[in-house]
Amino acid sequence: MVVDDIDDEATSQVFHALADTTRRDILRRAVSGDLSVSRLAEHYPMSFAAVQKHVAVLERAGLVSKQRNGREHLVKTNPRAVRAIRDTIDRLENAWFGRIERMARLLDEDTKGQPT
């Protein structure tokens, strides 16, 4: 595991939030940022309260934020959080690039250290 700069608790929250079809759908629809919770709720076969709960999970994971607009709450996606998912995989890639370089150096040392 890479320790340096992954905030693992936040990552877990993001993955948990995304492990639900409705929440992923809300995330998609909220990209433009002009949907209120009640408008969102029209899309799903569940109560307004249930949709609100889903939005709250996304909000806690930092994937969306709510903005007050008069009597409505508009749901807006936080693109940085979504990008963070990809960054996590990028970091894993970088960690392995570094490891493979060090492995190669170690193999070189071994060869040089042996009489031929």
Place this chain on the structure above:
Amino acid sequence: MTVTSVDKDLDNLTLTLVADFEAPVAEVWQLWADPRKLERWWGPPTYPATVEEHDLTPGGDVTYFMTGPEGDRHRGWWRVDAVEPPTSLEFTDGFADADGKPVADMPVTTMRMRLTEHDGGTRMEMRSTFDTREQMEQLDKMGMTEGLKQAVGQMDALLPG
């Protein structure tokens, strides 16, 4: 050494990396099988690793800690799922607390490593599957696939650089 290919699969949250070494398979295997060698490449240069337990048998544990620049210690563990010396190793990789106990809430990575002879040297294929296998399967079943791809696709346009 050449990294031949990198495949980042956002849908399945896997990272597959292929690298070629000039050294024979047995020597590359030793980098995994010899704890004194393993600790020289596992941790980032600024967080050198010290391997404590090192049991490369199915169900066996590898435990290690990495020492940071401030003397801070970060513990980690592997649980060996399958091993076939000198060509393949599968393990789960996770974090541990200060007492060396696995931290349940932290994500774990599943690793699959294969070594094959290739052009007089060794080809190493590594697949890292992010987070727990259960969670991955769950994500996959729920159609994370399209959702995430679309969301990320739309967002790229909104982001600078």
